[in-house]
């Protein structure tokens with residue numbers, strides 16, 4: 001599987017907040033939180049999303 005960033009998908013799925021990571025968002029300097037995609041083709045995928053989502057849409061692969 002090629003790693004690909006989860007971007008637009010997370011706009012239409014429900015994500016659950018997990019725990020804060022030690023990583024800081026490079027865009028707005030907020031903490032990133034660990035999330036899991038609940039629905040859609042990427043369900044079950046763990047990723048890091050900005051705490052300010054959806055204001056800040058930075059995501060990265062966990």
Ligand SMILES: [Zn+2]
Pocket residue numbers: 025026027028029030050051052056057058
């Ligand atoms: Zn951010």
